[in-house]
Amino acid sequence: MPELPEVETVRRGLQPVLEGxxxxxxxxxxxxxxxxxxxxxxxRLTGKTxxxxxxxxxxxxxYVDDGPVLICHLGMSGSFRVETGDANEMPGVFHHxxxxxxxxxxxxxxxxxxEGRSSRVIFNDPRRFGFMLFSEGAPDTHxxxxxLGVEPTGNALDGPLLASLLEGRRSPLxxxxxxxxxxxxxxxxxxxxALWRAGLSxxxxxxxxxxxxxKAKGQSERLAEAIRSVIADAxxxxxxxxxxxVQADGSLGYFQHSFAAxxxxxxxxxxxxxxxxxxxxxxxxxxxxxxxxCQR
DNA sequence: CCGATTACCTGCACGC
DNA sequence: TGCGTGCAGGTAATCG
Numbered sequence: 001m002p003e004l005p006e007v008e009t010v011r012r013g014l015q016p017v018l019e020g021x022x023x024x025x026x027x028x029x030x031x032x033x034x035x036x037x038x039x040x041x042x043x044r045l046t047g048k049t050x051x052x053x054x055x056x057x058x059x060x061x062x063y064v065d066d067g068p069v070l071i072c073h074l075g076m077s078g079s080f081r082v083e084t085g086d087a088n089e090m091p092g093v094f095h096h097x098x099x100x101x102x103x104x105x106x107x108x109x110x111x112x113x114x115e116g117r118s119s120r121v122i123f124n125d126p127r128r129f130g131f132m133l134f135s136e137g138a139p140d141t142h143x144x145x146x147x148l149g150v151e152p153t154g155n156a157l158d159g160p161l162l163a164s165l166l167e168g169r170r171s172p173l174x175x176x177x178x179x180x181x182x183x184x185x186x187x188x189x190x191x192x193x194a195l196w197r198a199g200l201s202x203x204x205x206x207x208x209x210x211x212x213x214x215k216a217k218g219q220s221e222r223l224a225e226a227i228r229s230v231i232a233d234a235x236x237x238x239x240x241x242x243x244x245x246v247q248a249d250g251s252l253g254y255f256q257h258s259f260a261a262x263x264x265x266x267x268x269x270x271x272x273x274x275x276x277x278x279x280x281x282x283x284x285x286x287x288x289x290x291x292x293x294c295q296r
Numbered sequence: 297c298c299g300a301t302t303a304c305c306t307g308c309a310c311g312c
Numbered sequence: 313t314g315c316g317t318g319c320a321g322g323t324a325a326t327c328g
Contacts, residue, residue, distance in 0.1 A: 002321060002322075003321060003322090006321080034304070034305095034322090034323080034324095058321095058322075058323095073322075073323080074321085074322080075305095075321085075322045075323080076305090076306095076320070076321050076322045076323095077305090077306075077307085077320085077321080077322090078322090104306085126305080126306050126307065127304085127305045127306050127307080127320090127322090128304085128305060128306080129304070129305070129306095129321095129322050129323075130322080131323090144323095169298095170298085170299085171298085171299060171300090175299075175300085180323085187321055187322075188320090188321060188322090189321065284299085284300060284301075285300080285301065285302080286320095287319085287320090
């Protein structure tokens with residue numbers, strides 16, 4: 001599920017456990033995920049203290065004192081969970097340890113907080129589309145992050161900027177919004193949601209909302225606002241979740257998703273007075289959900 | 297250069 | 313119960 005809001009939720013969940021903590025032991029239980037783990041992956045992190053957790057688009061970044069920056073991507077199915085040692089239990093026994101663990105636990109970080117509390121941070125990823133890489137310097141200069149576009153958080157993405165990004169693009173609007181080089185962090189769910197909020201068809205040629213003129217100007221403004229609000233709402237809700245996605249803090253996803261369009265094929269359009277219904281189409285091999293009545 | 301398609305990998309829901 | 317099919321949030325390589 002991880003689009004930007006979910007990754008941000010993971011970052012916030014891991015932050016209190018990791019920041020300031022010492023990496024006592026780091027273990028990769030297989031040689032690769034999507035890519036091979038970096039050379040000396042465990043050795044270069046073990047013993048380091050985590051100074052900060054960051055995020056760029058859908059990438060997590062972990063900074064350590066005097067070491068490489070860990071760049072981590074969750075892919076389609078990656079998740080973290082935290083197992084916290086209980087002072088009343090035997091050392092090394094982690095009370096979450098029963099549940100659904102074990103299978104596909106690929107990376108294990110044993111960490112010690114400054115107060116001496118032990119925790120275990122576990123990366124689980126059945127499909128192994130996720131990956132972990134090192135950046136020797138600022139991660140923004142790493143090839144994987146260097147080409148990323150504007151964050152849809154904050155106020156940077158406004159109508160004029162969006163219009164300039166889409167100008168001249170012949171591709172369908174949906175494809176343009178999924179292009180991480182333009183806007184970084186949108187995925188299949190939130191693109192459908194943003195287009196529904198903006199009342200714009202995913203099939204529209206992207207460049208047509210960028211041309212000058214009062215109507216197009218209003219549309220780029222509306223779309224920028226829709227993107228920012230949908231991302232902000234999802235982050236505020238703690239990231240959405242499908243199936244039983246596990247939050248970074250180990251609890252089950254607490255946000256019962258309320259999408260207006262995504263995965264609502266056949267349902268009435270939720271826009272007041274619209275009367276249409278949501279349909280599913282395929283664009284570039286991926287599902288798009290939209291209402292042809294109010295999204296033009 | 298651009299955009300569309302395919303590959304990567306496992307799990308799950310579904311129909312038979 | 314079991315098996316085949318299609319589908320799933322991601323990016324990157326390949327093809328036209």
